[in-house]
Amino acid sequence: MSPVLAGVLQLLALIVALGLAYRPLGDHMARVYSSDRHLRVEKWIYKGIGADPDTQMRWPAYLRGVLAFSAVGVLFLYLLQRLQGSLPGSLGFRSIDPDQAFNTAASFVANTNWQSYYGEQAMGHVVQTAGLAVQNFVSAAVGIAVAVALVRGFARSRTGELGNFWSDLVRGVIRVLIPISVLGALVLVACGAIQNFAGIHEVGQFLGGSQQWNGGAVASQEAIKELGTNGGGYFNANSAHPFENPDGFTNLFEVFLILVIPFALTRTFGRMVGSLKQGYAILATMAAIWIGFTALMMWTEFHHGGPAFDLAGGAMEGKENRFGVGGSSIFAVATTLTSTGAVDSFHSSFTGFGGGITMLGMQLGEIAPGGTGSGLYGMLIMAIIAVFIAGLMVGRTPEYLGKKIGTREIKFAACYILVTPALVLVFTAVAMALPTPRHSMLNPGAHGFSEILYAYTSGANNNGSAFAGLSSDTDWFNTTIGLAMLLGRFLPMVFVLALAGSLAEQQPVPATAGTLRTEKPLFTGLLVGTVLIVAGLTYFPALALGPLAEGLAS
């Protein structure tokens, strides 16, 4: 079988698997977030944290919950790393430096999982499992909770109430993330991923010398790493490491885990707003961009000419032989179009265009299908922008799902779309203008610029993948990327929740023949266009000086 055909078949298998999971998972999540009943274990948790899961919250209260919970998470994770040296079960690793501890705490709470450390050489079992793995669950659940709050904003009327943050958070973890990640971990273990608490082994290498391997609860962390679109690997090599991602099947399975919740949430959305078709339209938009990007990526990676490339069947540098060009392309697109940031190959080694596709994927705002929750709310914000312009063109004050897009709504949506471009461009510009940050580049020219642009794109968009080729464990990068991650995560949430509150207060406008039909293919096309044009126009100059300059050079 040719590598191209193998790649295409993998993509088709993935689409089929996602299609099969779409309905049951989407409907399950809709039930989870609409049900009145609490599980016993949930009641214990509510009692433990002293929260009343039945109080309805308006948007400021919901936001306070999100921020307070996340602030505590950052603080806890920071302290855990700072105290690692004195904790048992730390494999003898030192405490983490303040700047890196801040960066890592911000990174995992913000669902980014940017790692400026080497997992197997810095983090012991306690920090990995009690700190990082816990955030892998809860940061993902926070994202879904905010998305669900926005969906309730559309679904409810004449109330400011958006649900209960604590209940949404706990249910997301208990009823959605834990069950699926347990299944996922079992599959990964069955396929050869490791799951133990072993210490460090000294292993001899084929060509002499030795290397250290350590064990860990890898498979379980791997499952939630992908499922919660986190991306923080147990090992530095992330999903390229055979302990995390043993073979071609696990590779595809991990991509499936990355994509399954973000796609299924569109059905949850459709269910909760009472129109599955509206969910399908959002799904179609996400799927069109995802498939389009994957096809482009495969094209540029397979197509890359030259004798060495031809022998390898494409641009194999930085890719694992067991995944090949096809599997690596699928993974790279999935991880950058969601907020995952796990990698099974090194994006820096992709072709110029290929690197550009991973960057543009994140710059779209990670909405196709995007992170757990953040993908849905990001895409709904873009839908509001698209509806605003298109709605005017049908001669009515724009409305989406029966809610008018007026001054307040457009203000929050506009602020939302401003945040990440501002963070990415300003931090990149300052880093380029200062003398020291540039020393971290390992490559000259356009590629060197791409390394820094990628770092901030990844941080501010909460992706967490690294282009590789940038020594980011410096005070400057730890601090600025840490800030970019926190601001890039929580500022948009402020606007999303404010928007949700404003929508929930409105009374719905009934649809007539004069209403813009947002469940039609025409609207999907318009939304795809809006997403591409808004991101494309924002980043075109920067991309031209990085990946485009590189890609067009040959």
Place this chain on the structure above:
Amino acid sequence: MTTGTRKHDSKRSQDAMSTATPTQAPHSDLPSGHTAHAAHAEEGRVGAGLFDPKQLLRSLPDACRKLDPRVMVKSPVMFVVLVGSVLTTVFSFKDPSDWFGWTISAWLWLTVIFANLAEAVAEGRGKAQADSLRKAKTDTVARRLTGSSEEHVPGTELRVDDLVVCEAGDIVPGDGDVVEGVASVDESAITGESAPVIRESGGDRSAVTGGTKVLSDRVVIKITTKPGETFIDRMINLVEGAARQKTPNEIALNILLASLTIVFLLAVVTLPPFADYAGRHLSMVVLVALLVCLIPTTIGALLSAIGIAGMDRLVQRNVLAMSGRAVEAAGDVSTLLLDKTGTITLGNRQAAEFVPVNGTTEAELADAAQLSSLADETPEGRSIVILAKEKYGLREIPPVAHHHPSEEALRAPISSGELAAAEWIAFTAQTRMSGVDVDGRRIRKGAAGSVIAWVREEGGTVARDADGITHRISEAGGTPLLVAVKDGKGARVLGVIHLKDVVKHGMRERFDELRRMGIKTVMITGDNPLTAKAIADEAGVDDFLAEATPEDKMALIKREQAGGKLVAMTGDGTNDAPALAQADVGVAMNTGTSAAKEAGNMVDLDSNPTKLIEIVEIGKQLLITRGALTTFSIANDVAKYFAIIPALFAAVYPGLDKLNIMQLSSPDSAILSAVIFNALIIVALVPLALKGVRYRPMSADRMLRRNLAVYGLGGLVAPFVGIKIIDVLISLVPGL
């Protein structure tokens, strides 16, 4: 001002109204909105569809005055261009030999001026109207009544509740209600309508407007508005744009444009460090040029002109919107409440057929019916005369000066020939009959019960099928009028005249159109449900409200609004006022009471309820124009990037020259072409902004597809072509 053409237009409908013949229904020749618009344009009414390039020149001084930063800051997009122009000019002074910097600066200034020009032109049209209104508002002297004596005071000193006297020749000194007397008033200063109107105390025709002229008789007027806040003052403010406030949707769009401007500002200010790293130093002039090309200047420049022009289009149709918000709301309306009378039907019941009872011929019935109606001056009576004439050629009168049979001609026989000795029995509320006694024949027509009673009283017989016919007509929504005669053969019923409400021609098509636009029409009528249903079915409205009281109307509006719908209605009476105030778009008739005018948010000077439909279309057109130009503006950026990015960076990264798909001749020319295109497109689109995007009623889907194709794809492609052409022209200039 084109008062002349306006007179003509209104005059025609006035004639038609007064004769009330079916063939001359006021709007029968205007079956739908767009043809009505076309008709306006053909008659050369102010501006609608016409744009005189000379207006641009005339408005130039105004445009320059608007360069004041305090004014400019209201439009964030154009303010950024202004700051950019200043910056490039300053930097050009530092390097005076740099022709490129000067040329870019010049075009940036032109961009700002073009934007101001668009607004100035839009305002200029209103100014002309305001000037002619001011003429009407010459300082008047009021005759104020204090007790029983009269004193002369300036009109500006009048206060609310003052009583003033106006006699023939006086200018009404302020807005008010007639509390005593009746007079004919010339309202042409406001409505452009030269035919005088009657204003009388009590009832729904009591309102008079300051600035109008009393032509006959004497009336006492109670002043209802403070000086400076009169109708004419508000009108002047309105058409001049002085009272113009940004509408909610305009504010929302401005926010979106501002945020896009910030995004592009970020993209441009962060570029120098990136470029420096790549080994290319970017000058301030180039950066400003790039920024101005990217930010949505096209829509930013035209946004306020679009709003002003939208109001102006209403003014041209003789509708005054008291706020831009109302115009926008009109585009969103999903329920239209239409008064049956005058809007859907011609306003009067008309004879539709003669149904004889067994044993009588139709001609016999028609003759008797016509004879009995010759002196009947009610519209119903007249329609009977005309129907008999048209259908049976009865009492044919040779045409005189009129090309259609006028009432005078028809009534001529009354005073001569066979009818000289006729005795006319007038209709009274007691008898509920009218008729004539002539040549020993006594003819009566009227309500079924009364006529039957009369026949029995006269010892006659009532044909057995009379009751059936009457019933059938009632059920069809018509009004049956029985005709009976007593002559040599005794008293007997001849038959029934079927009077029916005549639905205006073309209304069904219009309602179909509205339905396609997603607008529900509800007919409001005082008729009983049976009659109402028959008319509703015939006219094709979606729903009807029969035996409607003002409270019913109000309840209906509230019910629709509770369902999230926006409601539009027209009204003229004082008891309509609460409903007018409650409706999202309340159009008061100018003939209505001042309470109604105060309550509504629009006033129709022509007092034509059908105009509601046009108002909705204008509201939609306004929003569409905004959306279309925004789309166009954003889509333009793609081509500009393809022009400027390779121009800036192909020197350091030669691969980027592959993006120069337009094959522009040189980097300088590429940037300059983009800037020039950006400036010229504003001027090119001024007519569209003023005229509004062409609007046809169609479903939202079709409309979106069409507008996306024209303004989205068009916006993508047009600048590629435009920039290339400008580049070719620039490269022809020797020495560059």
